[in-house]
Amino acid sequence: GAVVSQHPSWVICKSGTSVKIECRSLDFQATTMFWYRQFPKQSLMLMATSNEGSKATYEQGVEKDKFLINHASLTLSTLTVTSAHPEDSSFYICSAGPRLGPLNNEQFFGPGTRLTVL
Amino acid sequence: RKEVEQDPGPFNVPEGATVAFNCTYSNSASQSFFWYRQDCRKEPKLLMSVYSSGNEDGRFTAQLNRASQYISLLIRDSKLSDSATYLCVVRGYFGNEKLTFGTGTRLTIIP
Numbered sequence: 001g002a003v004v005s006q007h008p009s010w011v012i013c014k015s016g017t018s019v020k021i022e023c024r025s026l027d028f029q030a031t032t033m034f035w036y037r038q039f040p041k042q043s044l045m046l047m048a049t050s051n052e053g054s055k056a057t058y059e060q061g062v063e064k065d066k067f068l069i070n071h072a073s074l075t076l077s078t079l080t081v082t083s084a085h086p087e088d089s090s091f092y093i094c095s096a097g098p099r100l101g102p103l104n105n106e107q108f109f110g111p112g113t114r115l116t117v118l
Numbered sequence: 119r120k121e122v123e124q125d126p127g128p129f130n131v132p133e134g135a136t137v138a139f140n141c142t143y144s145n146s147a148s149q150s151f152f153w154y155r156q157d158c159r160k161e162p163k164l165l166m167s168v169y170s171s172g173n174e175d176g177r178f179t180a181q182l183n184r185a186s187q188y189i190s191l192l193i194r195d196s197k198l199s200d201s202a203t204y205l206c207v208v209r210g211y212f213g214n215e216k217l218t219f220g221t222g223t224r225l226t227i228i229p
């Protein structure tokens with residue numbers, strides 16, 4: 001159990017367009033979902049923390065109007081990159097956790113979405 | 119100073135050798151510690167949690183020294199399949215689920 005999916009797995013778009021990435025916990029409900037970004041040869045950097053039914057909390061330096069997060073249910077969070085530019089090209093990874101229920105402090109990562117903006 | 123620091127490597131190690139990675143963290147309030155493994159162009163996967171008492175999982179041994187704010191990972195009898203980037207990860211105080219990742223240490227096992 002504890003599978004997290006992301007869709008799409010990769011996307012290429014033109015500069016100025018918006019891209020939506022979905023993150024789903026397939027077999028569990030997660031209190032919180034997290035969005036990370038990873039540039040080549042760098043580590044994962046947390047962009048925002050998303051709790052179901054409330055506004056996301058963004059890390060310093062991340063523009064909330066550019067990276068829109070919607071967390072409509074305990075199994076789905078979406079990240080929309082608005083007016084994407086080449087510098088937004090990166091590997092976007094979500095994680096979900098902990099699971100509701102008995103104490104479990106592990107986060108489960110989705111497979112990532114590779115975004116290329118031309 | 120970075121919150122979590124690791125030697126980026128690369129470490130090129132012959133198959134069968136023992137290799138050790140170290141990591142330091144700056145926030146003394148951190149409560150949970152992990153080693154993740156990340157293969158190229160893939161998501162990170164949990165390798166093991168790290169406890170003060172030390173813990174072992176097969177060929178892998180992790181250790182935490184809270185006084186020195188230092189975490190280690192030892193891999194014995196390394197296999198070709200161990201080639202990956204190893205990420206040191208720290209989580210804050212209870213209720214703060216945010217994970218902070220180190221930059222990772224790249225390991226290549228040489229046949």
